[in-house]
Amino acid sequence: MPNGKFVYLKTFGCQMNVHDSEKMLSILAEHNYRPTEDIHRADIILLNTCSVRAKPEQKVYSALGRLERLKEKNHHLIIGVGGCVAQQEGERLLDRIGYLDLVFGTHNLHRLPDLIRDVQASRRPMCAVEFYDEVRSLDISPIPLDGEKVKSYVTIIQGCENFCSFCIVPYVRGREKSRPSENILGEIKALSKRGIREVTLLGQNVNSYGKDLSGGFTFPQLLAHINEIQGIWRIRFTTSHPKDISEELIMAFGKLEKVCKHIHLPFQSGSDRVLERMNRGYTRKQYMEKAEQLRKVCPEIGITADVMVGFPGEGEREFHDTLDLIQRVQFDNLFSFKYSPRKGTRAAHLLDQIGESTKSHRLQVLQELQKGITLKRNQALEGRYEEILVEGLSKWGEEEITGRTSSNKVVNLNGNPDLIGQLVKVRIEEGYANSLRGKII
Numbered sequence: 001m002p003n004g005k006f007v008y009l010k011t012f013g014c015q016m017n018v019h020d021s022e023k024m025l026s027i028l029a030e031h032n033y034r035p036t037e038d039i040h041r042a043d044i045i046l047l048n049t050c051s052v053r054a055k056p057e058q059k060v061y062s063a064l065g066r067l068e069r070l071k072e073k074n075h076h077l078i079i080g081v082g083g084c085v086a087q088q089e090g091e092r093l094l095d096r097i098g099y100l101d102l103v104f105g106t107h108n109l110h111r112l113p114d115l116i117r118d119v120q121a122s123r124r125p126m127c128a129v130e131f132y133d134e135v136r137s138l139d140i141s142p143i144p145l146d147g148e149k150v151k152s153y154v155t156i157i158q159g160c161e162n163f164c165s166f167c168i169v170p171y172v173r174g175r176e177k178s179r180p181s182e183n184i185l186g187e188i189k190a191l192s193k194r195g196i197r198e199v200t201l202l203g204q205n206v207n208s209y210g211k212d213l214s215g216g217f218t219f220p221q222l223l224a225h226i227n228e229i230q231g232i233w234r235i236r237f238t239t240s241h242p243k244d245i246s247e248e249l250i251m252a253f254g255k256l257e258k259v260c261k262h263i264h265l266p267f268q269s270g271s272d273r274v275l276e277r278m279n280r281g282y283t284r285k286q287y288m289e290k291a292e293q294l295r296k297v298c299p300e301i302g303i304t305a306d307v308m309v310g311f312p313g314e315g316e317r318e319f320h321d322t323l324d325l326i327q328r329v330q331f332d333n334l335f336s337f338k339y340s341p342r343k344g345t346r347a348a349h350l351l352d353q354i355g356e357s358t359k360s361h362r363l364q365v366l367q368e369l370q371k372g373i374t375l376k377r378n379q380a381l382e383g384r385y386e387e388i389l390v391e392g393l394s395k396w397g398e399e400e401i402t403g404r405t406s407s408n409k410v411v412n413l414n415g416n417p418d419l420i421g422q423l424v425k426v427r428i429e430e431g432y433a434n435s436l437r438g439k440i441i
Helices: 013-031 054-073 083-089 091-098 109-122 169-173 181-193 219-226 247-255 272-278 282-299 316-329 354-379
Strands: 007-009 033-034 045-050 078-082 101-104 127-128 150-155 200-203 234-238 262-264 304-311 335-340 385-392 398-405 412-415 423-431 435-441
Touching: 007 013, 013 033, 013 045, 013 083, 013 109, 013 200, 033 091, 045 054, 045 083, 054 078, 078 083, 078 109, 083 091, 083 101, 083 169, 091 101, 101 109, 109 127, 150 181, 181 200, 181 219, 200 219, 219 234, 219 247, 247 262, 272 316, 272 354, 282 316, 282 423, 304 316, 304 354, 316 354, 354 423, 398 423, 412 423
Parallel strands: 007 033, 007 045, 045 078, 078 101, 101 127, 150 200, 200 234, 262 304, 304 335, 412 435
Antiparallel strands: 385 398, 385 423, 398 412, 423 435
């Protein structure tokens, strides 16, 4: 591309944002833009943002602050913000940051090339944060831009209608929109032909898949059809909401051989009082029963979850209920964080907010508890034989490769890079706090 221009893209947040960024780069590649990791070389700088918690949102504003000097040096540089912060703030972002050129929301990825052209032509800032009944970006299938890959994300549903009292997602991602099953299956078949061996199905709540489609598949039925696609060896998905994980889906872990033995099932709190205030739609007992059913159907299943501390009104009793649930379920890992008020959510207006020092202490206690459980569960695998999909080179050093077990545990081992993309049998030699050490049989 002798006349090509360069785009620098930084992603904040979840897997959905990572996949959206892949889509952006793929769309822009069709218009002669090449990705670059050198921000000083870029003709366009894009930030794909997250607003689910305060910390990633603050990182966005910090990153934007560092870009002002680049704009002063190059007046032709285009700076754009997409994703959830863009959707949430809209025109206010342009008012707040005078050197910002473009704000585009979560339903407007497909318009990105046209929006860039409009900015270039008019030299005026643009804002596009409309929601659409038909989310065209759902059917954008990104072309890999970073060489060979063995696994890929596939979006099956966007949006959420659960309206948890702490969560901004329904307001920045919109109502639930499922992709037609034939589009999903067609994309996965095409990925298989390109050498993709593992797909991760994405959605704010994959359990809701198909409810907005007339006569379509349920989520377990979609899994069953993907299970039949030749060349695909593994199927993962995220995220499941505990309140509507069905018995049919639980049974899929025992019936469908390609469905990986891992589920991410956020519980957020172990206190019924807090769960009710969060509008989560289940009790601690119901959650633990779901976890028990999953392990009964699939004893080797890895269960991970999200949990927060310091939700408004969480006292010591409620916090210890959360610790107790963690002890009882014995999660393989947890993604834990402090509650942060999100503008526009009901919980932000609750009066009994928890102090930062209390939240920080509780988070430290919780993380120390889970650190011990994770280490114990990893060490329990020592001497076991596992099959891993080799994903790439390990950070451990030369002649080191890395992969994951079906239960989503990272395994590092000595091996030939030619094994990347292959299923390999290994013996687990050691279990560490965050990974396993394996040896090829």
